[in-house]
Amino acid sequence: xxxxxxxxxxxxxxxxxxxxxxxxxxxxxxxxxxxxxxxxxxxxxxxxxxxxxxxxxxxxxxxxxxxxxxxxxxxxxxxxxxxxxxxxxxxxxxxxxxxxxxxxxxxxxxxxxxxxxxxxxxxxxxxxxxxxxxxxxxxxxxxxxxxxxxxxxxxxxxxxxxxxxxxxxxxxxxxxxxxxxxxxxxxxxxxx
Amino acid sequence: xxxxxxxxxxxxxxxxxxxxxxxxxxxxxxxxxxxxxxxxxxxxxxxxxxxxxxxxxxxxxxxxxxxxxxxxxxxxxxxxxxxxxxxxxxxxxxxxxxxxxxxxxxxxxxxxxxxxxxxxxxxxxxxxxxxxxxxxxxxxxxxxxxxxxxxxxxxxxxxxxxxxxxxxxxxxxxxxxxxxxxxxxx
Numbered sequence: 001x002x003x004x005x006x007x008x009x010x011x012x013x014x015x016x017x018x019x020x021x022x023x024x025x026x027x028x029x030x031x032x033x034x035x036x037x038x039x040x041x042x043x044x045x046x047x048x049x050x051x052x053x054x055x056x057x058x059x060x061x062x063x064x065x066x067x068x069x070x071x072x073x074x075x076x077x078x079x080x081x082x083x084x085x086x087x088x089x090x091x092x093x094x095x096x097x098x099x100x101x102x103x104x105x106x107x108x109x110x111x112x113x114x115x116x117x118x119x120x121x122x123x124x125x126x127x128x129x130x131x132x133x134x135x136x137x138x139x140x141x142x143x144x145x146x147x148x149x150x151x152x153x154x155x156x157x158x159x160x161x162x163x164x165x166x167x168x169x170x171x172x173x174x175x176x177x178x179x180x181x182x183x184x185x186x187x188x189x190x191x192x
Numbered sequence: 193x194x195x196x197x198x199x200x201x202x203x204x205x206x207x208x209x210x211x212x213x214x215x216x217x218x219x220x221x222x223x224x225x226x227x228x229x230x231x232x233x234x235x236x237x238x239x240x241x242x243x244x245x246x247x248x249x250x251x252x253x254x255x256x257x258x259x260x261x262x263x264x265x266x267x268x269x270x271x272x273x274x275x276x277x278x279x280x281x282x283x284x285x286x287x288x289x290x291x292x293x294x295x296x297x298x299x300x301x302x303x304x305x306x307x308x309x310x311x312x313x314x315x316x317x318x319x320x321x322x323x324x325x326x327x328x329x330x331x332x333x334x335x336x337x338x339x340x341x342x343x344x345x346x347x348x349x350x351x352x353x354x355x356x357x358x359x360x361x362x363x364x365x366x367x368x369x370x371x372x373x374x375x376x377x378x
Contacts, residue, residue, distance in 0.1 A: 010330075010344065010354070010370075011207060011342075011343075011344035011346075011350065012206060012207045012344075028351065031353075148205075150368075152353065152354040152355070152356050152368075152370055153351075153352065153353045153354065154344055154350050154351060154352040154353075155350075155351065156346055156347050156348055156349070156350030156351045157346055157347070157348070157350075161206075162205070162206035162207075162336060162338075163338070164338040164339055165338070166206065166336050166338060167206075167336050167337055167338020167339065168336070168338065170334070170335070171205065171334040171335065171336070172334060173334050173366060182355065182356045183356075184356065184359055184366070184368055186205075186332070186366060188205075188334060
């Protein structure tokens with residue numbers, strides 16, 4: 001099962017403006033991840049994040065997300081799975097401890113998806129971001145589930161998750177979602 | 193005791209309250225009034241709607257067929273406009289020619305102890321930025337439209353945080369009731 005999992009503002013941004021290595025979620029964007037750490041110690045937060053990826057056999061992400069995330073994710077990232085990075089620039093794989101390797105795929109998102117499928121085998125694949133990558137897989141009908149964590153803020157500017165490329169997609173809201181600490185979790189099955 | 197001022201809308205998951213033709217036809221047919229919207233109606237004392245919403249609503253849903261809340265609401269409807277009202281005004285609809293504060297004052301007077309509900313993106317955004325909203329009631333339809341009338345307009349002055357008061361689902365229409373937090377004044 002291939003799922004996209006993202007935190008998003010009420011006005012549709014997955015990051016604020018001016019994303020950079022020193023500003024991974026953009027201006028004001030750190031609010032989008034506060035819910036993950038609310039009321040948890042650092043150790044508990046890490047354990048919680050690892051649990052999120054427990055059944056994930058591979059991840060897909062874009063180059064910008066890797067560039068701003070590779071530092072914060074550290075020497076032993078919580079993914080514990082191969083990460084396939086869609087990029088125009090080739091390069092050597094970046095190996096980390098605990099089973100995470102960042103593999104750069106320069107021949108397009110479909111090639112990256114094929115590699116992720118081969119690596120994940122029976123486990124799930126997580127499309128982690130950014131917006132361009134998610135839009136491509138949504139438009140291609142490759143995503144089975146869209147998991148959005150809607151944070152009750154308006155950012156006014158930033159990286160929009162959806163675009164005109166993602167229209168006409170029918171979704172079914174799945175049960176079992178819940179709200180905690182002021183974030184609204186929405187989980188959709190994509191109808192093909 | 194006066195009621196709340198509530199901006200009530202349904203938006204697509206990608207944040208549009210109408211498609212590029214202004215139509216509402218994309219809303220799930222069986223969505224009806226989601227439970228939180230249904231529960232709201234008895235407390236509504238007046239509806240204040242923006243001119244564009246009114247024009248689109250009348251064009252797409254002639255009064256015989258389209259009434260606020262499917263006909264369950266029979267109270268005053270006020271349309272805020274800067275322009276001269278149309279000649280053939282429908283008897284139940286009152287035009288307020290003026291600024292936002294005029295529209296709100298008249299709607300609140302008409303509502304008495306009841307709530308004032310705001311319809312329309314432009315009017316809702318203005319009320320939100322002016323600090324005039326007590327609540328936002330948003331229904332999120334499981335549809336991606338790609339383009340249309342955005343519920344929320346961009347810009348630095350759009351920055352706003354909310355408290356989640358209530359949330360329902362999983363119906364097809366997730367409903368979220370929000371209270372705007374105080375905006376930092378420059």
